Amino acid sequence: MNLLDWLFSRQSSIKPGLERIQHLLQRLEHPEHAFRTLLIGGTNGKGSTSATLEAILRFNGVKTGLFTSPHLTRFTERFKVAGHELPETEVIEALKNLKPLAEETGASFFEIITALACVLFKKHGVEVALMEVGMGGRFDSTNALDPVLSIISSIGLDHTQFLGDTLSQIAFEKAGIMRPQLPTLTGAVGEGLQTLQSQAVLQGAHLHVLGEDLEFQGQENAWDGIHTEVKTPWGKAQTSSNLIGSYQIRNTALAASAALALGHKVPEKLQVQWPGRMELLHWQGKELLLDGAHNPEGARALVQALRALGVEKVPVVFGSAADKDIAAVAAELDSIASEVILTRAVLSPRAADPETLKTYFSARVQVAPTPEEALSLLPSGLSLVAGSLYLLGEIRPLVLGEKLEDRERWQ
DSSP states (O other), rough: OOOOHHHTTTTTTOOOOOOHHHHHHHHHTTTGGGGGGEEEEOOHHHHHHHHHHHHHHHHHTOOEEEEEEOOOOOOGEEEEEETOOOOHHHHHHHHHHHHHHHHHTOOOOHHHHHHHHHHHHHHHHEEEEEEEESSSSSSSSGSSOOEEEEEEOHHHHHHHHHOOSSSHHHHHHHGGGGOOOSEEEEEEOOHHHHHHHHHHHTTOOEEETTTBBBBEEEEEEEGOEEEEEEEEEEEEEEESSSSOOOTTHHHHHHHHHHHHHOOOOOSSSOOOOOOOOSSSEETEEEEEEEOOOOOOHHHHHHHHHHTTTTOOOEEEEEETTTTTTTTHHHHHHHHHEEEEOOOOOOOTTBOOGGGGGGGGSSSSEEEEEEEEHHHOOOOEEEEEEEOOOOHHHHHHHHHTOOOOSSSSOOO
């Protein structure tokens, strides 16, 4: 068994708690102490916010490390230094050295890759590491690091089997990344925000809320991106970003506010690379819009963004993990679907059987056993590919002519 096969074999084990990752980091002589850490959690938008903030910091001359999950096509997508994905040979070599300690501590897949990111970032002399929280916050392995600033992008219903089935319970878990006397920025609203506010008081954290002391406004520039303006306790900024979709205004506002809180300038124009989120690709004379809307809030935001762009009806390719709220996600997508092609990520054991998804849609439905067959059924013009990020991770390389990792995907 090669090293990546060994690592991926540990995916199905999710063990809440910080003891193992803390022990692992201790045995590695605390590589996380070599850089400043930013923790970015939330149900939706944390990846886009992380990528946008990383681009802003890089504009300011900061040597950045960016740790994100899951990856779409390649495992090494999870580790970027100064905006560049690290080569597989280097990642494998670091993993080789880490393996004995990981086995000694009984570390899980995500604990191992969190420690791996720390080792790689220390090696490259990273100044600021942006660590995207995997799930929840309180017991997520990234929370073993000590952030100078935290972001909680939003609160929605996802991972309910681990985090609780109410917005308040989920917000409580995500509030675990706050720190006393340090800033936490959030775009949460409603019940989730109320819980974050009460937890901030209990923890002594300084909570700043989008739409309250973080004032913002924005507009879409059609398919060219968005424009965002913010007014914060640390100053004002305005920027234009290439990210598509009205929901990216809030994510960009959070990232810009965080940059100001850290004492950095926000550029007037931002070029952000964040694949699989309102990503427009061209393939065989067709246009494919890829978006990993895998929970109800994400699907709702996607539909609203499409309507704001003038899209009323569009063919939809859809697949989902079986443990998601499929009915709620499908209800949102069904409202904009002219027809639906159901398929599954063939490398994901969590994927729902597309045959079982038929009853969730009122639009005309076809079933394709594989993503490749789903693509072959698409009509000309614009189509939407949405749902599981693992599905997007298999369709994207087909469209771009890239090689797909042939391993089962759980995390």
